Amino acid sequence: xxxxxxxxxxxxxxxxxxxxxxxxxxxxxxxxxxxxxxxxxxxxxxxxxxxxxxxxxxxxxxxxxxxxxxxxxxxxxxxxxxxxxxxxxxxxxxxxxxxxxxxxxxxxxxxxxxxxxxxxxxxxxxxxxxxxxxxxxxxxxxxxxxxxxxxxxxxxxxxxxxxxxxxxxxxxxxxxxxxxxxxxxxxxxxx
Numbered sequence: 001x002x003x004x005x006x007x008x009x010x011x012x013x014x015x016x017x018x019x020x021x022x023x024x025x026x027x028x029x030x031x032x033x034x035x036x037x038x039x040x041x042x043x044x045x046x047x048x049x050x051x052x053x054x055x056x057x058x059x060x061x062x063x064x065x066x067x068x069x070x071x072x073x074x075x076x077x078x079x080x081x082x083x084x085x086x087x088x089x090x091x092x093x094x095x096x097x098x099x100x101x102x103x104x105x106x107x108x109x110x111x112x113x114x115x116x117x118x119x120x121x122x123x124x125x126x127x128x129x130x131x132x133x134x135x136x137x138x139x140x141x142x143x144x145x146x147x148x149x150x151x152x153x154x155x156x157x158x159x160x161x162x163x164x165x166x167x168x169x170x171x172x173x174x175x176x177x178x179x180x181x182x183x184x185x186x187x188x189x190x191x
Contacts (some may be wrong), residue, residue, distance in 0.1 A: 017082050022070050030070075034063055037081065039152075041088050044154035048092045058095055063089045082163035085154060089164055136186045144179035151176060 023028035046055035073083050150161045162172035
């Protein structure tokens with residue numbers, strides 16, 4: 001169990017219990033889920049979209065979809081966070097299709113708004129200058145970008161990330177490793 005998951009367990013009651021309460025229609029449970037996951041979903045959405053207003057709107061849309069479909073969630077080995085990020089991912093994909101945008105349009109100056117004092121500073125990617133990171137990420141495959149964004153902006157574990165992208169943990173780890181290796185190689189050439 002990584003530090004994030006340990007912190008999550010200490011900060012909040014069992015997420016599964018809160019989900020069950022939400023499925024029973026308890027408004028307070030929805031509020032708890034929203035407050036607990038909002039920042040991670042917003043960061044992930046913003047990293048994919050790059051526009052503050054769209055990220056805020058989409059984050060609200062994502063949580064509305066969660067409220068409407070909470071009764072469809074069944075644990076069955078899939079953490080709630082993976083299910084939630086799957087909804088977020090699909091909502092973002094739909095939005096990008098409608099807007100005919102792609103990840104190359106993320107304004108680099110907006111990404112700095114995502115910095116916080118928690119685990120983001122620990123990631124190797126954010127040790128880079130934000131502009132360099134964006135330029136180097138443009139050269140990665142869409143799947144590599146997705147894994148890095150989920151891991152470092154969404155702060156998901158490897159297991160959670162693997163469920164969101166429908167890959168096994170080893171494949172996800174390999175994708176992350178190759179993406180980071182590619183970034184390191186490009187950065188070392190750049191410097």
